[in-house]
Amino acid sequence: MPHPLPLSRQEPPPRVACSGCHLRSLCLPQGLHATAAAWLDGMVSAQLAVPRGQALLRAGAPLESLYAVRTGFFKTRVTAQDGREQVAGFQMAGDLLGLAGIASGRHTVDAVALEDSQVCVIPFGRQLGVGADVQALQQQLLRIMSRLIVHDHGVMLLLGSLGVRERLAAFLIRLTQRLQALGYSASALVLRMTREDMGSYLGMKEETVSRAFTWLQAQGLLEVRQREIRILDPQGLQQVAAAGSR
Amino acid sequence: MPHPLPLSRQEPPPRVACSGCHLRSLCLPQGLHATAAAWLDGMVSAQLAVPRGQALLRAGAPLESLYAVRTGFFKTRVTAQDGREQVAGFQMAGDLLGLAGIASGRHTVDAVALEDSQVCVIPFGRQLGVGADVQALQQQLLRIMSRLIVHDHGVMLLLGSLGVRERLAAFLIRLTQRLQALGYSASALVLRMTREDMGSYLGMKEETVSRAFTWLQAQGLLEVRQREIRILDPQGLQQVAAAGSR
DNA sequence: CGCAGTTTTGACGTGTTTCAACTACTGTGG
DNA sequence: CCACAGTAGTTGAAACACGTCAAAACTGCG
Numbered sequence: 001m002p003h004p005l006p007l008s009r010q011e012p013p014p015r016v017a018c019s020g021c022h023l024r025s026l027c028l029p030q031g032l033h034a035t036a037a038a039w040l041d042g043m044v045s046a047q048l049a050v051p052r053g054q055a056l057l058r059a060g061a062p063l064e065s066l067y068a069v070r071t072g073f074f075k076t077r078v079t080a081q082d083g084r085e086q087v088a089g090f091q092m093a094g095d096l097l098g099l100a101g102i103a104s105g106r107h108t109v110d111a112v113a114l115e116d117s118q119v120c121v122i123p124f125g126r127q128l129g130v131g132a133d134v135q136a137l138q139q140q141l142l143r144i145m146s147r148l149i150v151h152d153h154g155v156m157l158l159l160g161s162l163g164v165r166e167r168l169a170a171f172l173i174r175l176t177q178r179l180q181a182l183g184y185s186a187s188a189l190v191l192r193m194t195r196e197d198m199g200s201y202l203g204m205k206e207e208t209v210s211r212a213f214t215w216l217q218a219q220g221l222l223e224v225r226q227r228e229i230r231i232l233d234p235q236g237l238q239q240v241a242a243a244g245s246r
Numbered sequence: 247m248p249h250p251l252p253l254s255r256q257e258p259p260p261r262v263a264c265s266g267c268h269l270r271s272l273c274l275p276q277g278l279h280a281t282a283a284a285w286l287d288g289m290v291s292a293q294l295a296v297p298r299g300q301a302l303l304r305a306g307a308p309l310e311s312l313y314a315v316r317t318g319f320f321k322t323r324v325t326a327q328d329g330r331e332q333v334a335g336f337q338m339a340g341d342l343l344g345l346a347g348i349a350s351g352r353h354t355v356d357a358v359a360l361e362d363s364q365v366c367v368i369p370f371g372r373q374l375g376v377g378a379d380v381q382a383l384q385q386q387l388l389r390i391m392s393r394l395i396v397h398d399h400g401v402m403l404l405l406g407s408l409g410v411r412e413r414l415a416a417f418l419i420r421l422t423q424r425l426q427a428l429g430y431s432a433s434a435l436v437l438r439m440t441r442e443d444m445g446s447y448l449g450m451k452e453e454t455v456s457r458a459f460t461w462l463q464a465q466g467l468l469e470v471r472q473r474e475i476r477i478l479d480p481q482g483l484q485q486v487a488a489a490g491s492r
Numbered sequence: 493c494g495c496a497g498t499t500t501t502g503a504c505g506t507g508t509t510t511c512a513a514c515t516a517c518t519g520t521g522g
Numbered sequence: 523c524c525a526c527a528g529t530a531g532t533t534g535a536a537a538c539a540c541g542t543c544a545a546a547a548c549t550g551c552g
Contacts, residue, residue: 078400078402078403080400080403080407080488081488082488082489084403084407086403086406086407088399088403100395100396100399101392102389102392103390103392103393103395104392104393104396108396108399109399138384138385138388139384142384142387142388142391143349144349145348145388145392145395146345146347146348146350146391147349147350148395149345149346149349149391149394149395150346150349150350152395152399152402153324153334153346153354153355153398154324155402156324156332156334156402156405156449157324157326157330157332157334159406159449160332160405160446160447160448160449161330161449163507163508164507164508194529194530194531195531195532196530200406202406203402203405203406203407204508204509205508205509205510206530206531207508207509207510207532207533208507208508208509209531210531210532210533211508211532211533213531213532214532214533226516226517226530226531242326242327409539409540410539410540440497440498441498441499442498450541451540451541451542452499453499453500453501453540453541453542454540454541456499456500456501457500457501459499459500472498472548472549
C-alpha cells in the first residue's frame, strides 16, 4: 500500500502503548491508575514524525488533536493581530502541545519542531469530549493545565521584575531542571533554539542575549561554545537568577 | 445560633442558585445545559463576603475550594522564593480564583479583595474530584483554564515586546472590554487598584505608570482624574497599544 | 485639622536597544 | 576537499527608554 504522504514519516507508524512508554510518568504524573493508563493507550491514535523546521500546529487551525512530545524539541509562537510575534514556550519529551486551543476549539499558537521530533497524537474531538471513562484523564489534564498556569506566572514574574542577565540565568536553570527530569546531565546542555528564540521568549533582543551569555561566562558561571553550554557554578547561577537587578 | 466567626460575613448566608444568577453566562459560558447548571447549583456550597483588603486565598494553603467572583474586584499576587512579588492578574465578576492551585493541591497565589466583594464557594476536594456527573463541569473548567493560558500568553507578549505606554494602553483596553462584558460603560471606568498594582502587573514602576497616564492624557486619548478614567479616543488608544515601540 | 498613603513631577543615572561591522559556523556545489 | 554563500553569533558605540532618588501636591480618613 503506497504512501500518498510526503516523506515526513520516517518509519512505519508503530502502535506504541503509553503503558509501556518510558515517558509515562511525565505525561501522566501522580498516580494515574492502571485502568486509566490502559484507557489512554486507546486514546493515542498514532505517532507522528515531525522533521526539524516543520510546523506541527498552526494558529487558527481547528483543534483536532492534542500532541504529546515523545522525542525532540519544539517552540510555540504566538502572534498578535498586528503581527508581533513571540515565543511562548519550549516543549520537550513529555510536554503537551495544543492546550491553549481548547478554549476556542482552534489553535492559538504555532508549534515548530526545533529538531527532528516524534509526537503522540491524542484526538480531542469526540473522544475527550464525550467519552465515557474520561474522568481520570480530564482530571489529569486539569492538573497539567494548572501547572502550566503556574509556570506562566513564573515567566511573567521573570519578565516583569528581573534584568536580562537574571532572566537568562533563570531560564537556563529551568531548562536544566527539565532536562534533568528526562535523565540528562544537569551541568551540560545543548541549546536547541537560536539566540533570537531565547530573546523572544525572554523579552530581549538577540544581541542582549549574546551579551548576557558573555557576561555569565566572564563571571565564571558558564562555559559557552555556541549552543553547547557547560554550567560551572550552578549555585552561583542560582544566585544571579534570584537577584532582582531591576 | 451565634456566630463564632469574625465579622466578615455581612449577611446571613443566602443559598443562591447558579441557575438564577445573572452572572451565569459568564461563569458558565457556551451552552452548559440545564442539567449541568442545576448540578452546579449543588456544587456551590455557599457565598462568602470578603471585605476590602482581606486575603481570600493565601499561597501555600491547601486547596479546598475554588471561588467564583460574584461582585467586587480582586488581585492575585505571586511570590518568588526570594521574596519578589508581582501581581499576576485582576479578577472581577464571573472570574474564577484558585485554578493555579489544582496542580499541586495548594494555592500558589494570594488573592486580595480590592473592594468589598462576594464570592461563590466551589468545594474542590471530593466533589469535583470523584463526583459522578462531573464530566460537563470538568470540561467547562478545561475551557476556562485554556482561556486563562491564552490570556497569559497575551500578557507575556505585552511584557516582552511593548514599551510602557503601549502596555498601559493595552491593559486599559482589555479592562474596559471585560467591564463592558459585565454591562458597564466602555468609555468610563474606575480603577480599583493602585498605580503600584498596575505597575507590578505590567512590569513597570509606579512612577512610570503615572507618566504613561500623563502621556496618554496629553495625547488626548484619556481623561485621568485619579482613579477615574474616561476614554476619549478608543481607536487612538487601540493604535497606541498596537504600535510596538520597543 | 493633620497625618499617612497615593499620585504626580523633576533631574539624573543606567540598562537595554539600535545600528553597524565583523567573526564563526553550516551546508552546498564545484 | 575546498570555496562559497547564507545563517547565526559576537562586539562596539551611540541613542534613548525606563528606573532611581527626591520632593511636592493631592486624597482620604481619623
